[in-house]
Amino acid sequence: DADVTQTPRNRITKTGKRIMLECSQTKGHDRMYWYRQDPGLGLRLIYYSFDVKDINKGEISDGYSVSRQAQAKFSLSLESAIPNQTALYFCATSDKIKQGRDEQFFGPGTRLTVL
C-alpha cells in the first residue's frame, strides 16, 4: 500500500461548490504539506503543518483552508471553488526529527477541475 494517499484522485466540480481533498499517510511523519501544480509554475505551497496543533499559511493560501484531524490526516478545503483553482494538488509529508535534511514524500495527486 502507498505511504501517502490522496482522495479523490480526480474531481470535476462547478464554480461555487465546496470541495474537500483528503490526504492520509502511514509514514508516521509529523509534517504535512499541500501544494498545487500548474504548468510552468512548478509547485506552490498552499498550507503546511508541522504537527497536529500547528498550521501555517504558504505562498498561496487565499481561497483555501485546511484541517489537521490527526497526525496521519491533513485535509484541504476550497470553500467556494473558482475556475482558476483548476490544478493538480499534491499532499506531502516529511520527518520532523530530520527536519530539512530529509526528503518530502508525495502522494499521487488529485486532479481538480472547476467548471
Next chain:
Amino acid sequence: AQSVTQLDSQVPVFEEAPVELRCNYSSSVSVYLFWYVQYPNQGLQLLLKYLSGSTLVKGINGFEAEFNKSQTSFHLRKPSVHISDTAEYFCAVSEFPGNTPLVFGKGTRLSVIA
C-alpha cells in the same frame, strides 16, 4: 528567504546524449538541496539530495549533481539519457536548520528523442 531558479523550462535531447539541467538558488544561510523527478501522471519522487560533505552527489537512474557554493548552483547531469528519462525535474532548497518548508523551482521538462 530562499529561492530557486531553474534556468531552462524545456530541454530536448537525443537518446544516449548527455544532459545537464541547471538550478541556481539564493539563500543567506546554509542550505540542503534536492532534485525530484515527476514521470507523466505520477507524483514526485526523490532523485538525489545534498546535505553536506562531498559536493558531487549520485542519485538513482544514473543521475548526479554537483553543489557549487561559490556559484550557488546545483546542476543535474546524466552522461547518457534514455527514453524513460522523459519527465519533469524539480530542484528544491531547504534552509538550515530545516524549520521552513522546501521551496521548489518551476521545473524543467526533459524530452528524450529517439
